[in-house]
Every structure is written in C-alpha cells, then in structure tokens.
Ligand SMILES: Nc1ncnc2c1ncn2[C@@H]1O[C@H](COP(=O)(O)OP(=O)(O)O)[C@@H](O)[C@H]1O
C-alpha cells in the first residue's frame with residue numbers, strides 16, 4: 001500500500017494481463033456478522049482485508065466472538081448463536097457504513113431483549129452520515145436508541161441495560177429511499193428475534209440500490225433464513241428463523257473494485273503481447289449488484305466477455321460512446337463511469353445518484369470538482385452529474401476526500417491523450433476496500449517509452465547518496481536502486497568464487513571476462529531491508545568498507561559494467577525510480593528528468609562515514625577512512641569507463657552544511673518544479 005502524501009502517476013500508455021481482486025466489502029462484512037450471530041463455526045475464504053473489515057473484526061472480538069486465522073488465509077468464526085457473551089461495549093467503527101448500520105440494528109435488538117448497552121461511533125465523517133431512518137425503525141420496535149451527538153446521526157447508545165419486550169406485532173416501517181443499508185441492517189438483525197413469530201418489514205418510499213438487498217437476501221439464505229418478499233416493498237422473515245452456519249463461505253472478489261479494471265480494459269490500448277485485461281475472482285454469475293457495471297461499460301463501448309468467476313475486457317469502440325444512464329442500480333461503480341465519460345465522444349449524464357451525496361464524501365461534488373480540474377465541463381444537480389470531456393486536458397492534483405473510490409477512479413485519468421501525469425493525493429485512502437489497488441494497477445499497466453520517471457543521485461562516497469535516495473523514494477512512493485550494492489555484490493561473489501580482484505589481476509582479460517560472467521548471473525534477491533546472495537544474507541557484509549573498496553576495483557571492469565546494465569534498467573518500473581550511484585545520470589539513465597550530483601568536502605564525508613561505522617559497532621579510524629575515501633574518489637573519477645562526474649544537466653547539491661531533511665526537501669522542491677503538476 002502507498003502511504004505517501006501523494007502518488008504521481010506518469011502518463012500511462014497501455015494495459016494488459018491478469019489481476020485477482022480482493023474480496024467484496026459488502027459480502028465480507030455481511031458474512032462476518034452472520035457468521036458471528038450463527039450457531040456453529042464458519043470458515044471464511046478470501047475475506048477482504050481492509051479498513052472496513054478490520055473495524056468489523058475488532059468489533060466482533062470486543063463483543064466476545066472468537067476469531068481464528070487458519071492456514072491458507074481462512075478465517076474461522078465461532079458463532080455465538082444469537083446470544084452475546086458481552087452485554088456492554090463501546091465500538092469504534094471508523095467510516096464503515098457496512099459495519100455501523102447492521103451492528104446498530106443487531107445490537108439494538110440484542111441489548112433490548114437481553115438487557116445490554118452498547119455505544120457505537122466512528123470518525124468525524126461517520127458522524128455526518130445519516131442513520132435517523134434506521135434509528136426511527138428501531139425505536140418503533142421498542143428499542144432504546146440515543147443519538148449522542150446530533151439527532152439522526154452517530155454516535156449512538158443502544159439499549160439501557162434493562163431487558164424489554166419488542167413490538168413485533170406491527171410491520172416495521174423503514175425508509176428505503178436514502179440508503180438501502182437501513183433495510184439490509186434490519187433484514188440481518190430481525191431473524192434474531194423471529195424464533196416464535198414472523199416479522200414483517202415495510203419499505204417506505206422507492207427502494208434504492210436494490211442489488212445490495214439481493215446480496216443480503218442471498219447471504220441470509222446461505223445462513224439458513226429464507227425471507228419472502230412482495231416486490232420491493234414488503235419483506236417477511238418467517239417464524240422459527242435461526243442462523244445456522246453453512247460451514248465454509250467463499251467471498252467473491254469485489255465487483256465495485258472490478259469496475260476500475262473493466263474501465264481500464266475499455267480505455268487502454270492493449271500492451272504488446274496482451275489481449276486486454278482479465279479479472280479473476282468475480283464474473284458474470286456474481287451476486288453483487290455492481291456486476292451490472294459490465295452493462296454500462298458495454299454501452300460505452302467496452303468489449304466485455306466472461307465466465308462465472310472471471311471477466312475479460314478489451315478496448316472496443318474508441319473513443320468511448322457518451323451515454324445517458326439511470327445509475328440507481330450501481331451507485332458505487334457508477335463513479336467509474338464519470339471518469340470513463342472524460343474519454344467519450346460527447347456529453348455523458350449519470351442520473352438518479354442522489355445517494356452519492358451521503359457516502360464517504362459528497363461524491364457528486366467531489367467528482368465534479370476533480371473532473372473540472374482535469375479540464376472537463378461538468379454540471380451537477382441534486383441527483384445527477386453531466387460530464388463533457390476536456391477539450392484540453394490539464395495537469396491536476398486530485399484531492400481524494402478520504403474516499404477510496406475517488407482515488408481509484410482518477411488513477412484512470414493517467415491515460416489522458418495529452419500524456420500528462422496525474423497526482424493522487426492521500427493514496428492510502430484506498431485501504432478502505434483495496435489496500436493494494438495501485439500495485440495491482442501498475443502490475444498491468446505500461447507507461448509510454450521513457451516516461452517512467454527516474455531521479456538520479458550520483459556523487460562520491462559518503463556524500464549521503466544512499467540516505468537521500470532512500471528518503472526521496474519513500475516520500476514519492478518510488479522504487480529504489482542502490483547501484484553501488486550491485487558492484488559490492490560482484491566483489492563479494494568474486495571473493496566467494498575465488499576470483500582475484502586486486503588491480504593486477506583485473507588487468508588480465510580472462511579474469512575480467514570471468515567477472516563479467518559472474519556479474520551477469522548474480523543470484524541476488526532483495527527482500528525488504530535484506531540482500532541475499534544465493535542462500536546467504538549478505539546485508540551486513542555488503543556495507544563493510546572492504547566491500548566498498550572491492551566494489552570500487554571491480555566496477556572499473558567494462559565487462560562488469562556491461563553485465564549490470566540490464567539489471568539496473570529493470571529497476572525502472574511504475575510509478576518511478578530513485579537511483580543512486582556514480583553513473584546513474586551519465587550512463588544508465590541519461591534521459592532521467594532530474595539528476596542530482598551530491599557532494600560534501602572529503603573531511604565531512606570521512607566524518608560521516610566514521611560516525612556511521614562506529615554507531616554500527618564497526619571499529620574505524622578517521623585517518624584510514626579519509627585516505628581510503630580519497631583513493632576511492634580518485635579511482636572512481638579517473639577510470640576510463642563511466643567515471644564519476646556530474647552529468648551535463650545535473651543539479652549540484654553540496655550538502656556540507658545541510659542536514660538530511662534539508663537535502664531531501666531541496667531535491668523534492670526541484671522534483672516538484674519538473675513534475676509539471678500543481679501542488680494542490
Ligand atoms: N546531508 C547530510 N548531513 C549529514 N549527514 C548525512 C547527510 N546525508 C547523509 N548523512 C550521513 O552520512 C552517512 C553516509 O551516508 P550514505 O547515505 O551512506 O552515503 P553514500 O551512499 O553517499 O555513501 C550516513 O550515516 C548518513 O546518515
């Protein structure tokens with residue numbers, strides 16, 4: 001997951017390949033609650049691991065439900081059989097509507113029938129999301145529910161510690177035209193109190209987002225409760241209902257998450273050697289309503305085929321076709337249509353989307369504002385949005401409103417025909433449903449040739465290149481290439497293979513060829529902070545001064561430099577790279593948009609290295625370090641092949657009087673200047 005302040009997406013050119021998506025949020029949180037309330041033990045496969053499921057899991061544990069993680073990613077939930085072991089708890093539910101609404105209903109009923117008291121709250125935005133209609137319905141039933149902040153909004157107190165009877169004789173009336181989650185919450189909760197009598201729910205107003213109710217009914221059935229319904233206005237839970245575990249439940253991949261990859265397949269040219277995008281884990285027989293996004297994407301021109309559990313998407317009609325569509329049945333996935341609309345041949349109108357206004361953020365306003373930043377013309381109303389594609393695309397920094405879907409939608413704008421980069425602010429907001437969204441996106445996308453950005457940091461030893469490069473890479477979410485480590489590895493590997501690396505031996509062409517062959521087939525693996533050579537962790541051995549000296553000697557051998565060239569180019573991957581070494585800007589990445597040549601006085605550098613070694617418990621003498629350092633500088637600068645020198649277009653940074661943070665800020669400033677992106 002990218003936890004950076006922002007993530008810059010370089011202009012993307014093509015896409016192809018296969019992605020497996022994380023489990024559906026709607027199914028995951030419903031299944032968790034049902035498994036927890038059931039009799040018996042449920043094993044759940046492919047459960048989504050995200051912010052919203054994590055708050056549900058924590059809440060269930062607090063309520064006394066036993067959860068065990070099994071091998072193979074299974075979660076075992078020991079059901080409580082409708083009897084909560086805990087009668088009092090304060091639950092923090094973040095911004096997860098799929099946890100807040102059903103838990104409110106279930107805990108209200110249990111608190112009232114058993115005499116408990118629960119407080120439910122979340123982050124500030126959760127306290128702005130209405131829940132009054134559900135509260136009203138629960139009060140009709142005789143449940144004590146107090147709104148602890150504003151009336152009609154969380155946080156809530158459910159129950160007052162006293163057991164009381166519920167009024168189940170009259171149908172329970174609930175509004176269905178603001179959020180279908182209120183009805184879902186009641187449908188999930190009422191079987192707990194329908195052992196002796198049937199319970200009926202009447203929906204007031206036109207029910208929105210019906211497909212989500214279908215998911216609920218489908219899952220209730222899997223857990224042993226068959227609800228009968230008259231149209232979409234009256235639902236009856238039969239007498240004698242009780243939840244029984246079905247044993248094993250598979251969670252489908254998230255159909256709303258699939259919408260980004262369906263859109264990707266529809267708007268990206270196929271990468272060489274690929275025939276579009278394949279999505280694994282969700283297909284045409286999905287129980288999720290958002291699978292009907294496929295129909296909407298087809299209307300816009302996408303070529304989508306599929307099987308029960310897989311989808312395949314190719315770019316069909318191009319440009320995409322503008323549409324005018326009632327999106328009430330796909331409220332979440334419809335946001336993706338708004339971004340597809342920017343690639344269409346005219347004005348697209350998405351209607352009947354009033355529920356967008358009460359989601360993670362006001363999504364109509366958010367989509368309108370951010371589409372406009374990119375140059376689109378947008379009209380918005382209470383329940384619609386109308387988008388005309390940009391005549392002239394603008395570089396934009398997309399604000400994401402702590403809304404995962406805004407972030408995921410706008411990543412697709414990186415396919416803009418003007419080949420402008422797109423900045424996504426706060427990319428970690430995707431953690432709500434799809435923590436590794438950007439990794440998945442990058443795994444199937446390609447940038448235009450030479451457009452994966454590289455920042456080169458070259459300079460003499462101990463100038464702080466490694467420190468600076470790592471910090472800049474971490475701030476930007478870029479990959480890191482410590483090219484010196486590769487030369488150090490060759491030195492170590494030569495030592496192990498018994499190939500001499502003293503200067504006289506290196507002058508012998510046979511030795512040079514052997515070293516080149518060794519460098520070409522280095523069995524190297526980078527795993528987090530560790531570097532492995534074959535089956536040996538050489539992370540510490542690599543940092544020894546002797547390894548640096550050996551690296552300096554072998555790095556003068558042209559065969560070695562040539563052998564490492566391709567390996568180094570392989571590090572240039574989306575979303576970008578920071579590369580440190582001696583010839584990053586001059587030889588390896590001559591087209592890099594930013595090259596920094598980092599220096600400090602020899603004395604300063606020797607002092608830094610001394611401090612660094614001593615702090616690691618490695619004995620060192622200043623005089624020796626200074627002498628070695630000068631020898632290394634001399635050899636690196638005077639060798640015939642790829643000598644250390646600033647690239648012609650490098651920016652010089654003497655950090656003798658700067659601390660690490662100041663150097664990092666300077667480089668980030670330069671980078672911001674070259675990115676062509678607005679800061680906000
Ligand atoms: N700007 C700086 N000011 C002070 N010390 C620094 C600075 N940059 C790096 N250092 C310190 O100098 C030491 C050597 O830095 P390192 O990144 O290993 O250099 P290089 O990769 O150029 O050999 C480290 O202990 C690091 O913390």
Ligand SMILES: Nc1ccn([C@@H]2O[C@H](COP(=O)(O)OP(=O)(O)O)[C@@H](O)[C@H]2O)c(=O)n1
Nearest residue numbers: 461462483484485487551552555581582583
């Ligand atoms: N791109 C590079 C990186 C390192 N090297 C060589 O490898 C040696 C060790 O590099 P390093 O970056 O790990 O060394 P330090 O600067 O960290 O001391 C350097 O002294 C260079 O001779 C190189 O020739 N080209």
